[in-house]
Amino acid sequence: MLTKQRGPGGPAPSRYGNEETPVHVHGFLTEKLSLNLDKSVTTSATCGSSVTYGTSAPSESAVGEPGGCEGRRGLPRSLGWPPCSMTQSVVVQGKLRVEGGTPLARSQAASFATNVRSVSFLSLFLSLIAVGQCGNQIGCCFWDLALREHAAVNQKGIYDEAISSFFRNVDTRVVGDGGSISKGKICSLKARAVLIDMEEGVVNEILQGPLRDVFDTKQLITDISGSGNNWAVGHRVFGNLYQEQILEKLRKSAEHCDCLQCFFIIHSMGGGTGSGLGTFLLKVLEDEFPEVYRLVTSVYPSGEDDVITSPYNSILAMKELNEHADCVLPIDNQSLFDIISKIDLMVNSGKLGTTIKPKSLVTSSAGASKKRQEKPFDAMNNIVANLLLNLTSSARFEGSLNMDLNEISMNLVPFPQLHYLVSSLTPLYTLADVNIPPRRLDQMFSDAFSKHHQLIQADPKHNLYLACALMVRGNVQISDLRRNIERLKPSLQFVSWNQEGWKTSLCSVPPVGHSYSLLALANNTCVKPTFVELRERFMRLYKKKAHLHHYLQIEGMEESCFTEAVSSLSALIQEYNQLDATKSMPVEDLPRLSIAV
Amino acid sequence: MSIVTLQLGQCGNQIGFEVFDALFSDSHCPQRLCSKRENEAYQASCKERFFSEEENGVPIARAVLVDMEPKVINQTLLKAAQSGRWKYGQHSGFCQKQGSGNNWAYGYSVHGPRHEEPILNLIQKEAEKCDSLSGFFIIMSMAGGTGSGLGAFVTQNLQDQYSSSLKMNQIIWPYGTGEVIVQNYNSILTLSHLYRSSDALLVHENDAVHKICAKLMNIKHISFSDINQVLAHQLGSVFQPTYSAEGSFHYRRNPLGDLMENLVPHPEFKMLGVRNIPQMSENSLAYSTFTWAGLLKHLRQMLISNAKMEEGIDWQVRPPLSGLPTLGKTSLNKELHFNTSIANLLILRGKDVHSADLGGFKDPALYTSWLAPDNAFNVWKTQRAFSKYEKSAALVSNSQFLVKPLDVIVGKAWNMFASKAYIHQYTKFGIEEEDFLDSFTLLEQVVASYRNL
Secondary structure, three states: OHHHHHHHHOOOOOOOOOOOOHHHHHHHHHHHHOOOHHHHOOOOOOOOOOOOOOOOOHHHHHHHOHHHHHHHOOOHHHOOHHHHHHHHHHHHHHHHOOOOOOOOOHHHHHHHHHHOOEOOOEOOOOOEEEEHHHHHHHHHHHHHHHHHHHHHHOOOOEOOHHHHHHEEEEOOOOOOOOOEOOOOEOOEEEEOEEEEEOOOHHHHHHHHOOOHHHOOHHHEEEOOOOOOOOHHHHHHHHHHHHHHHHHHHHHHHHHOOOOOOEEEEEEEOOOOHHHHHHHHHHHHHHHHOOOOEEEEEEEEOOOOOOOOOHHHHHHHHHHHHHHHOOEEEEEEHHHHHHHHHHHHHHHHOOOOOOOOOOOOOHHHOOOOHHHHHHOHHHHHHHHHHHHHHHHHHHHHOOOOEOOOOHHHHHHHOOOOOOOEOEEEEEOOOOOOOOOOOHHHHHHHHHHOOOHHHEOOOOOHHHOEEEEEEEEEEEOOOHHHHHHHHHHHHHHOEEOHHHOOOEEEEEEOOOOOOOOEEEEEEEEEHHHHHHHHHHHHHHHHHHHOOOOHHHHHOOOOOOHHHHHHHHHHHHHHHHHHHHHHHOOOOOOOOOOOOOOOO | OEEEEEEEHHHHHHHHHHHHHHHHHHHOOOOOOOOHHHHHHHHHHHHHHHEEEOOOOOEEEOEEEEEOOHHHHHHHHHHHHHHOOOEEOOOOEEEOOOOOOOOHHHHHHHHHHHHHHHHHHHHHHHHHOOOOEEEEEEEEEOOOOHHHHHHHHHHHHHHHHOOOOEEEEEEEEOOOOOOOOOHHHHHHHHHHHHHHHOOEEEEEEHHHHHHHHHHHOOOOOOOHHHHHHHHHHHHHHHHOOOEOOOOOOOEOOOHHHHHHHHHOOOOOOOEEEEEEEOOOOHHHHOOOOOOHHHHHHHHHHHHHOOOOOOOOOOOOOOOOOOOOOOOHHHHHHHHHOOOOEEEEEEEEEEOOHHHOOOHHHHOHHHEOOOOOHHHHEEEEEEOOOOOOOOEEEEEEEEEHHHHHHHHHHHHHHHHHHHOOOOHHHHHOOOOOHHHHHHHHHHHHHHHHHHHOO
16 A cells, blocks of 8 residues: 555665665555555645655655655654645544534534543553543544654654553464564554443444554443433443443553553543543542552533533532542633634634645644634544643653653642643644744743633633643753743742742654644643633522433432532632632742751 | 762763763873873773773773663663763663652652662672772752652662762752752752762752853753753863872872862761863864963852852952951851852863962861861862863862752742642652651751851
């Protein structure tokens, strides 16, 4: 398949040719890493001819599209894969998008994510479990991007530490569990993941889609009945029903990891499976793997949500997050949608002077801006998938200032309850130049603090910081970081006991198609309004006891579950209130221990 | 005598590499203003200290590399091997899959005991390769989790098992802000534990070195590698061989021992700092000439005004008039500006080194009253020029230079401690509030002792 695509370049001579024949290397890799490509031969000009796996000479890489690649010659390594997989992920979308190509209104956008949830988990050898529709769709994007990122970085096709974080290398000829290969060439990659959904639709689509080969049936748990947008069904009914099965698959998955470092759970708050079963899983993980961090990405419903019970589901899920998660990255659809719209606007108005680079963050799965307009969810899912990629980049790839996953909560969570981190990704687009003037690099840092770039509706700049992490990828030096921290510090307010609450990391591998990127994580009181609004919406329903009977008929559910959940949320809001109250107080040094000399 | 270097954590490993590379390149550059015989003796002495040799002739660093995650160690081993000039021993590295997550408690209480045996075995193997062991040089940062926590644990173990060997810890003092949020906690825990188990703490502040890169080296986009190279240069200027006595052409045998003897006269005072002159970019060097008198005048003022580099020295600072009781304005002035020393070691390398006039450093006013200037000041020399400089001087001093940064770190940690922020992350791994209080007490004592010199 791939050799055909390579076109003019042909099987280019490999720099590493002495050890093994280059063709061989190509064969191996393309077979597995290109799994999605098979479906997408149809495609685009950019995709063209340059698969550079095993070759790394820029000139060869650029053969495919001389004009377009000119500006990118400095980054030869990122040339080969993305264009191809770009088309591949278009296929992914085609298959996955239930809604098809119709333009989607805002309310639809909101409803989408409430149905979607996935539980993914990640170890130092990272592995991922996906539960539910939303999670599985985001998860799908994530695996697609992860494959491409590693393909772009790992040109030799050798199974290395970085790839091993996300994938197992399996010899498929061996039957049973014995096929794992820890070294050598990439044979067949299996995602470290478990997919769980209480409906079959999305998981089945994934299994029929281009990513089917990275999962096997041992990684799946499905049911046919769905949770009916009812947290109690997901949490109590399916939780109890599937506990053993889930545990068994988790253990299996964990056994394949040399060192399980972190579980990533992606789920929505508003629906039934993601919020119910997803949070049930948290407790199970805490009991079974107490040492392993649980990092949750939660998609919060927006105000115009069309799942009427979403406030109930969210409040019940919040209590579980409060108690059993180490870190939560709240995200809301509205913010993602606004970010996509903003980029569309900039592109269409021609303000940028040129089109968006086809491989950049937002567009990584949609080939052109037109397509993106039709499929805002894919772009939205892509943002979340990129968030996870950037979050883990410093743990996977080398850099001059590494940041492991366990450093996130260590640095950003001063008190166990206050573990909600507001995230922003910048730049959301980059132009196709390689040498970036400093002014634009600084813009990336400024944007990270603007309320328009947060993945949740929040304004960190005008609220109180408890701590802030800047995770930088690509060609950025420590002096750039320091300069920007110095520059931005005066405009930000930090809590009195953490005036220097900055954590930084530098990863030398940029995201595919970019020169650099920044992920900012803020523990900031600006998340409070989201919680307050959620509580208001909950109270409006709860006062009327609307739909309550759907919950109370589930065994083990009582009204006290609701009152406890809402008081747990109130306690959290109260903690943020207390911190906010310290905002105007002057920073004072406390009397120190005195020493008798 | 040989020194075994321990590289701990990301910072320790990155710096360790630069140090060995700097030592090697300096000693293997063609003759530098000295006879061939002398140069060979210099090389041999450097090699005895820091390298051992295998059959194929490639020198092997006397080093043990330890980190709790594999990326940095792999990279470091590779870089050394690729240099083709020297390398690390085949089995000199120890790494695990999972880092300490910036948590001192995790490095100290979990990783330490869990990996004690293999790490100490590696150290023992390396120590056994030395004909005679002078001591250990332990490179670590104090902000993170592995270097600081595991570093404190390993140093303590060395203290138990090699009580007669000297232990000097190279501590990288974090930037005032922006590296690790819990850096002040990690720092006070590291410092207080090392103060109990190490013989001397050689401190380099990232902020100061960063400034040297920007102002003296004229580097626009400063990377960690730039910073580490400046650091490695400074360490090299201290640890490269010098004559054992005035007029002798034999090189000093026991660098660590002599260093401690000269600089650490009392266990209450073991914080050392290094100042170098000149330091500049290759381009500027071509247009500069130096005299010993000029260099030493600047270096002395850097010392007494506590400047880390020759640019921006406060020339107003004067030592208090000797013989007069320090009262009123003078004592205020002293408190604000004058940097009192306990002991200083001046290391001079290069042309006409014997002609240098050292009178300025022998002034009793520079030193605390309880140590005679004769004991408080020492000088080491060699004619062999160091690195690219025809004449260069390094000053290792045990002085009040760290009072302020230490005071700041203790103060910040104390403010955070009062709100109980982040404490749960430490108690999770067995470091209790009591342990914090012990550390605070010890360091307040250190600050007070230095301040009252």
